[in-house]
Amino acid sequence: MHVPRRFDKAHTVADFRCLAKAFLPQPVFDYLDGGAEYESAMRNNRAVFERVRFRPRTMVDVRKRSTETELFGTRVAAPFAIAPMGGLGLFWPRAEIAFARACAAANVPYGLSTGSNSTIEEVAAAAPDAQLWFQLYVFNDEAMNHALVERAQASGYRALMVTTDTHLFPKRHRDLRNGFRSTLSKTPRNILSILRCPRWMWHMMIRRRLPAMVNLTLAHDRPIDRMAAASYFLNERRPSFDLEHLKALRRQWKGPLLVKGVLRVDEAIQIRNCGADGIILSNHGGRNLESAAAPLEVLPEIVDAVGQRMSVLIDSGFRSGNDVVKALALGAKAVLFGRAGGYAVASGGEAAVGRLLDLMRNEVDRTLGYLGCTAVDQLSRDYLLFDRGLPGSNASPALTI
Numbered sequence: 001m002h003v004p005r006r007f008d009k010a011h012t013v014a015d016f017r018c019l020a021k022a023f024l025p026q027p028v029f030d031y032l033d034g035g036a037e038y039e040s041a042m043r044n045n046r047a048v049f050e051r052v053r054f055r056p057r058t059m060v061d062v063r064k065r066s067t068e069t070e071l072f073g074t075r076v077a078a079p080f081a082i083a084p085m086g087g088l089g090l091f092w093p094r095a096e097i098a099f100a101r102a103c104a105a106a107n108v109p110y111g112l113s114t115g116s117n118s119t120i121e122e123v124a125a126a127a128p129d130a131q132l133w134f135q136l137y138v139f140n141d142e143a144m145n146h147a148l149v150e151r152a153q154a155s156g157y158r159a160l161m162v163t164t165d166t167h168l169f170p171k172r173h174r175d176l177r178n179g180f181r182s183t184l185s186k187t188p189r190n191i192l193s194i195l196r197c198p199r200w201m202w203h204m205m206i207r208r209r210l211p212a213m214v215n216l217t218l219a220h221d222r223p224i225d226r227m228a229a230a231s232y233f234l235n236e237r238r239p240s241f242d243l244e245h246l247k248a249l250r251r252q253w254k255g256p257l258l259v260k261g262v263l264r265v266d267e268a269i270q271i272r273n274c275g276a277d278g279i280i281l282s283n284h285g286g287r288n289l290e291s292a293a294a295p296l297e298v299l300p301e302i303v304d305a306v307g308q309r310m311s312v313l314i315d316s317g318f319r320s321g322n323d324v325v326k327a328l329a330l331g332a333k334a335v336l337f338g339r340a341g342g343y344a345v346a347s348g349g350e351a352a353v354g355r356l357l358d359l360m361r362n363e364v365d366r367t368l369g370y371l372g373c374t375a376v377d378q379l380s381r382d383y384l385l386f387d388r389g390l391p392g393s394n395a396s397p398a399l400t401i
């Protein structure tokens with residue numbers, strides 16, 4: 001497929017966002033770009049980065065630098081991954097495969113969502129070198145959960161991430177106004193917004209139909225259709241997932257087990273005691289709970305509590321390599337990019353995601369060098385200066401301004 005390389009001129013995530021906005025029908029762009037309710041959690045996810053600044057060390061030999069790190073026993077080229085996102089097929093045909101291949105080429109992990117538009121098996125077969133992590137949404141039907149985990153295991157996924165912060169259906173004002181419910185319904189208004197995007201229409205026509213949550217369409221006694229799968233996805237999530245369920249998952253899954261959606265010290269400790277290998281601090285990019293704390297705000301206290309015994313990863317609001325370095329200096333092991341990846345894939349598929357990953361790795365590398373570090377494990381809170389009110393400032397009162 002010929003893809004005009006408009007993204008070659010993208011230098012920031014904001015540039016990719018502009019390209020995505022121009023390409024996607026407005027309800028689809030809003031699904032990617034928007035947040036929960038009044039979007040205050042989403043805005044705060046970005047605002048917190050402004051309150052952490054660097055104290056560089058300048059007289060260090062930084063000619064040889066490395067952005068590599070180790071995640072769950074595997075060497076990766078950079079301390080970041082692509083976060084799981086459902087419904088990606090609306091942004092680009094076979095978007096999950098584009099992500100998996102771009103991440104394999106960049107040697108960083110890719111998180112496949114339960115709500116993906118290519119199956120668990122298709123993605124694994126299309127990107128055999130990729131480090132794939134499978135993200136599980138827990139459903140009421142235990143047989144469904146069991147089958148999804150088995151399929152990920154059989155297909156060679158390296159880690160399982162169970163997402164615990166989306167047990168209720170979120171209220172997203174933009175989606176409500178657009179009549180968007182997990183997939184694009186064929187209302188006159190949506191059809192009009194599609195007609196305004198001929199390039200998107202052309203790309204989608206390659207698939208000949210709107211994407212479905214194929215992991216779910218095929219997982220029933222009889223295959224179900226696109227709308228039935230979307231409805232199952234929305235209505236059958238289990239609002240009672242607890243530590244006993246987590247222990248059962250621990251027994252079933254043989255590889256690294258991560259819990260995604262953690263924002264509290266006490267829960268982090270409980271998760272560790274259930275035998276999980278890692279947590280992903282996340283407020284789902286501000287897409288679920290209005291006014292949820294930004295993960296960066298709670299990162300230092302959670303790292304202090306469990307960081308020695310498990311890997312603490314983080315997402316929500318990350319838009320640059322500079323942001324990544326701040327989280328690593330606060331003790332995170334790695335960062336997941338959500339919307340940044342979504343904007344990139346909608347700007348030109350696999351090649352555009354490749355460019356995004358390259359830009360991010362480059363930014364991490366340059367920031368490291370400016371700080372006087374030659375490897376990511378040299379980063380510490382000593383390199384940071386905090387505004388009053390950030391929990392990190394309690395941990396290092398001398399650094400409070």
Ligand SMILES: Cc1cc2nc3c(=O)[nH]c(=O)nc-3n(C[C@H](O)[C@H](O)[C@H](O)COP(=O)(O)O)c2cc1C
Pocket residue numbers: 031032033045083084085086087113114115135163260282283284285286287315316317318336337338339340342
């Ligand atoms: C369009 C979209 C779909 C998402 N779908 C999922 C999903 O299926 N499972 C999940 O655990 N998180 C999902 N997320 C949340 C991301 O994994 C991640 O936590 C969040 O995007 C991080 O914030 P950021 O977008 O500001 O980087 C989704 C996010 C977006 C933007």
